[in-house]
Amino acid sequence: MTKIIDLSVKEKIYKSKKSQISILNDFRLEVAAGEKIAIVGESGVGKSSLLNIIGLIDRNYNGEYTLLGSLTNNLHTSELAQWRNQTIGFVLQESALINSMTVEDNIKLPLLYAGSGKKEFKPEDFESVINAIGIKPILKKKPLECSGGEKARAVFARGIIMKPQIILADEPTASLDMENRERIVTLLFKMNKEFNTTIITVTHDLEIANRHDRVIHLERSK
Amino acid sequence: MKIFKFIVSKIFLRKTILGIGMILLLCMANYITFTAARSILSTFQGYQETKYINQEGVYIANLDPDSHMDMNIIGENGSQAVYDYLNNNFNYAFYTDGFIVSVPNIDDMEISLGYMNEEYYKLNQFELSQGTDLDFDYQFGEEIPVLIGKGLSKTYPVGSTIKIEESVLGRSITLKVQGVLKQNVYHANYYALNSKTYYNFSILFPVNEAFINHANIDLQLNGLMDVIILQTSKEEIADLSEVIKDNLGLTFNFFSQKENYDYFNEYYLHTLKIISITTFILLIVITCLSIWNVLVSVRLMLKDFTINLLVGLSYSKLKKIFYGYFGILSFINLTVIFIVTAFNRYGCWLRKDATFATYGLFGLIGMDWLALLLVVASDIIIGVIVVESMLWKTKKIPISLGVLQ
Numbered sequence: 121m122t123k124i125i126d127l128s129v130k131e132k133i134y135k136s137k138k139s140q141i142s143i144l145n146d147f148r149l150e151v152a153a154g155e156k157i158a159i160v161g162e163s164g165v166g167k168s169s170l171l172n173i174i175g176l177i178d179r180n181y182n183g184e185y186t187l188l189g190s191l192t193n194n195l196h197t198s199e200l201a202q203w204r205n206q207t208i209g210f211v212l213q214e215s216a217l218i219n220s221m222t223v224e225d226n227i228k229l230p231l232l233y234a235g236s237g238k239k240e241f242k243p244e245d246f247e248s249v250i251n252a253i254g255i256k257p258i259l260k261k262k263p264l265e266c267s268g269g270e271k272a273r274a275v276f277a278r279g280i281i282m283k284p285q286i287i288l289a290d291e292p293t294a295s296l297d298m299e300n301r302e303r304i305v306t307l308l309f310k311m312n313k314e315f316n317t318t319i320i321t322v323t324h325d326l327e328i329a330n331r332h333d334r335v336i337h338l339e340r341s342k
Numbered sequence: 343m344k345i346f347k348f349i350v351s352k353i354f355l356r357k358t359i360l361g362i363g364m365i366l367l368l369c370m371a372n373y374i375t376f377t378a379a380r381s382i383l384s385t386f387q388g389y390q391e392t393k394y395i396n397q398e399g400v401y402i403a404n405l406d407p408d409s410h411m412d413m414n415i416i417g418e419n420g421s422q423a424v425y426d427y428l429n430n431n432f433n434y435a436f437y438t439d440g441f442i443v444s445v446p447n448i449d450d451m452e453i454s455l456g457y458m459n460e461e462y463y464k465l466n467q468f469e470l471s472q473g474t475d476l477d478f479d480y481q482f483g484e485e486i487p488v489l490i491g492k493g494l495s496k497t498y499p500v501g502s503t504i505k506i507e508e509s510v511l512g513r514s515i516t517l518k519v520q521g522v523l524k525q526n527v528y529h530a531n532y533y534a535l536n537s538k539t540y541y542n543f544s545i546l547f548p549v550n551e552a553f554i555n556h557a558n559i560d561l562q563l564n565g566l567m568d569v570i571i572l573q574t575s576k577e578e579i580a581d582l583s584e585v586i587k588d589n590l591g592l593t594f595n596f597f598s599q600k601e602n603y604d605y606f607n608e609y610y611l612h613t614l615k616i617i618s619i620t621t622f623i624l625l626i627v628i629t630c631l632s633i634w635n636v637l638v639s640v641r642l643m644l645k646d647f648t649i650n651l652l653v654g655l656s657y658s659k660l661k662k663i664f665y666g667y668f669g670i671l672s673f674i675n676l677t678v679i680f681i682v683t684a685f686n687r688y689g690c691w692l693r694k695d696a697t698f699a700t701y702g703l704f705g706l707i708g709m710d711w712l713a714l715l716l717v718v719a720s721d722i723i724i725g726v727i728v729v730e731s732m733l734w735k736t737k738k739i740p741i742s743l744g745v746l747q
Contacts, residue, residue: 177652198656205654218646220356232348233654278653 124286124318125151125174129183132169143169144181149336153285154316156309158329161338167322168290170338174320175208175288176200188285205233209284209317211292211308214271217263217278223270224259227277234282246281253277253307269300276307280317287311289321293328305331345655349663350670353646360639364728365671367635368721371628372675375720376683378621379713381536382614387709388535389610391528394465396603401571401579401596402532409593420589421562425554427585428569431578435462435570436549438561439529439539442696443506447497451543451696456529457510457561459549461572466529468546473500473521482552487520491542492701495522504545510561511553517545525701526708532568535610543696563590571596629724633731640735647736660736664729672721676714683710 129147133140143166151157159167172178173185176192179200185192188207192200210216217226228246250256253273258266266274272292279287289308293301305328311317321332329335355361395402405411428434439456447453458466460478468489477487490498498504504517523546528538547553554562566586571579579596586594597605640647647660684705690698700707706714 175652197658201651201654201656201659204652210652216645216649218352218649220352220646225352229650230653232345233650 122153123150124153124155124188125149126186127174127183128185129170129173129181131183132166132173132178132181134169143340144173144338147183147338149174151318151320153318154312155334156312156319156332157321158332158335159320159322159338160324160326160329160335162340165338165340167338171288171290171320171322174286175210176203201233205230206282207285209279209282209287211276211279211287211289211304213291213294214268214275214296216275217271219263221262222259223255223261223263223266223274226263226274227259227281229278230282245283249277249281252310268296269303272296272300272304273307276304280311283315284317286318286320289319289323291322291324293323293325301325301328345659346663346666349650349655349660350667353643353650354667357639357642359635359642363635363639364632364668365674367628367632368671368724369675369678371625371632371720371724372672372679372717374621374624374628375717376679376713378617379716380709381617383709383712384536384538385610385614387528388530388538389606391466391530392532392535395532395570396599396606397572398599399573399575400599400602401574402602403566403569403571404595404597405567406593406595411592415591416559416563418559418562421559421566422555423589424566424586425551425562427582429551432574432582433461433572435459435465435572436554436565437462437529437568438564439544440564441509441561443509445494445504445506445545447494447543449493449496449543449691449699451493451694451699453494454539454541454544454696455508455510455547456541456544457547457549457553457565462570463548465570468527469524470521471495471524473519476520476546476548478548478550480548480550482550482556485516485518487548488517489521489523489546490519491523491527491540491544492525493542493696493699494545495519506545510557512558517547539697540700542699542701566594625720625724629727632724632728636728636732637735640732644736657733657737661729661733664732665725668725668729672718672725676717676721679717680704680706680714683714 127147127149129144131142131146132144133142141164143164147170149170159170161167169178173181176187176195179193187203192203195203217223218229221229227250250259253276255270255273255277258270258274263271263274276292279289287308292304292308296304308319308321309331312319319332321328323329394400436459437457439454441455441457442452443455445453460476463476463478470489471492472495473489476489480487485503488504498519500519500522502519504519506515506517507513508515523541523544525542527541529541531537531539549565554565571582576598583594583596586592647655651657651660687700687702687705687707687710690700702708702710
């Protein structure tokens with residue numbers, strides 16, 4: 121199988137005025153295309169930090185990261201932004217919407233940054249995503265007028281609108297009821313099945329974690 | 343452009359503190375800078391004009407504030423005697439203005455008359471755009487050669503004549519246009535250097551001995567108030583003071599070069615220093631408030647920034663957007679200042695105010711443009727400080743998924 125992610129972190133340090141914390145010491149991760157990986161561990165072990173690194177948000181670590189065969193460490197911020205726009209989709213908690221915009225505008229936000237990117241986006245692509253997720257009735261609503269489940273699906277729609285090769289999901293079901301939780305997980309796995317999208321999910325929910333191909337337990341550095 | 347429009351309309355302008363707060367702070371900074379810069383420039387220009395006073399042997403007349411002017415005692419014979427004494431014993435520069443007459447002109451302005459003798463004319467070195475210098479050796483009773491302001495030259499070109507009812511001579515006279523002053527030639531008030539009288543709608547008379555002898559007491563007394571005595575000594579001045587006292591019953595002070603120099607340094611230099619320091623301090627305070635304002639704003643917008651950064655916005659683009667937004671705010675403020683200033687200048691034309699009507703590009707004179715340029719410079723400095731603070735704050739709080747939880 122094609123290796124899509126090759127990450128090697130010697131250490132990631134968080135500094136505060138009084139102390140410094142070292143996480144992800146000698147951490148290595150290789151992910152194949154189409155793989156579903158769950159990352160679990162107690163709070164503070166570096167789950168979200170790992171996602172920040174994989175998602176090209178954080179470069180402030182000691183290590184090397186090769187994504188789709190390209191070393192990312194020395195890329196310019198605009199190149200990283202383009203990678204995030206074209207290759208990576210973020211599926212986050214339902215609060216990750218801009219409240220001053222309608223749900224539709226929130227979902228279409230990545231298209232604003234696509235510019236003259238490589239991917240061609242057609243109006244029917246938007247329609248198919250909306251129909252698949254079932255959020256057509258709430259498109260003109262503002263996030264504050266939607267339920268938690270509706271917002272979670274809107275965030276999901278934004279994460280997949282660019283048909284990314286990798287989806288990074290950070291506690292996507294943390295504050296959802298059982299019905300909506302199942303809906304989001306099903307949508308995630310459907311993406312994986314239909315488009316061979318690589319899924320990396322950070323979760324505290326072991327039941328959801330165990331439904332992935334691989335579960336990585338992060339532990340506190342000694 | 344689409345991204346810039348989106349971030350500004352959907353994020354910046356939704357946060358009142360950044361939208362309104364920043365505009366108000368920048369407006370204050372710009373207004374203070376503009377006012378101070380114009381005041382300093384205007385005072386400097388006035389100082390340049392009056393530099394000729396700063397010479398050894400120059401004394402300026404000034405009516406003692408405690409001296410009471412009783413017009414029942416003062417007569418034409420008395421003032422004539424003073425001028426006779428002046429003519430026989432001194433070189434002096436004579437100037438007075440403020441006499442208004444109605445002279446037909448295409449701008450329908452009231453016209454201000456200024457009177458000066460040859461010494462004053464030489465000291466001021468008036469710049470002409472057309473015609474030749476004033477001739478002071480004309481025969482009194484014939485056409486009087488005059489200089490006119492640019493505003494009158496459209497109606498009265500060089501060589502043409504103007505008939506007026508002249509109040510200081512008390513009769514109808516004919517003037518011949520000998521030259522046209524360059525636009526916006528001005529005269530600064532000695533005691534308020536940043537206050538100017540513009541000559542665009544003025545007629546400048548050459549005053550010689552015959553003219554003074556025929557003029558009424560108003561001209562003679564007004565001229566005496568600011569008369570500048572050249573190449574003289576303290577002893578001679580003391581004698582002149584006595585002559586004035588004896589003939590007019592007035593006490594005049596005559597200030598020497600050193601006294602004038604001390605006055606300028608003590609009063610104007612001190613005032614300029616205070617204006618500069620106060621402006622500088624106010625700008626620092628406003629810049630600090632602006633920094634605080636944007637740092638609070640960044641905290642309020644962090645979630646929105648994070649979402650945008652996750653879906654494809656880059657720090658470099660964000661930096662450009664910050665600078666673009668600040669540039670627009672600055673442009674709006676500059677436009678407001680420009681419009682207000684142009685309207686003020688235009689107001690003088692609407693009020694037919696001959697002594698303040700000026701010519702300039704889009705209504706603004708050179709001093710206004712220079713002050714605007716200084717505002718632009720101060721905006722660039724404030725802009726760089728504020729925007730870099732914004733970026734520093736944005737990067738200091740790492741954009742991460744954690745921000746959204």
